[in-house]
Amino acid sequence: MAPRKNNGLITSISDIEVNDTATVRLTVPVRPDQEEILTRIVRTIAQNRDKTHRKQRITKATVIRAYIDALSSMPVDLSNIPDEKEMLGRLLRILGI
Numbered sequence: 001m002a003p004r005k006n007n008g009l010i011t012s013i014s015d016i017e018v019n020d021t022a023t024v025r026l027t028v029p030v031r032p033d034q035e036e037i038l039t040r041i042v043r044t045i046a047q048n049r050d051k052t053h054r055k056q057r058i059t060k061a062t063v064i065r066a067y068i069d070a071l072s073s074m075p076v077d078l079s080n081i082p083d084e085k086e087m088l089g090r091l092l093r094i095l096g097i
Contacts, residue, residue, distance in 0.1 A: 028064075038063055 030038075038060040045058045056062070074094050081087050 035060075 041063050042058055042060055045063075071091065074091075076090055076094060081090070
């Protein structure tokens with residue numbers, strides 16, 4: 001199902017789709033260093049794949065979605081997390097970092 005567009009604009013958030021899966025547009029503020037990391041990851045992926053592996057354009061959003069999917073499959077204790085630092089610590093412990 002293709003997104004409904006009005007003069008080139010998407011008319012509903014639920015109309016945005018990625019690989020035939022409905023998505024929701026989300027704006028997330030990140031630090032400059034985090035944005036630079038995403039930029040480097042995307043650039044490295046683009047530079048290190050040949051023509052047979054260019055089926056999908058890899059963007060910062062692609063990387064973020066893949067990270068969310070990977071992290072959501074990990075058994076993180078989500079109880080009593082007081083702040084982002086603690087959340088990061090728990091994720092790093094699960095990853096063995």
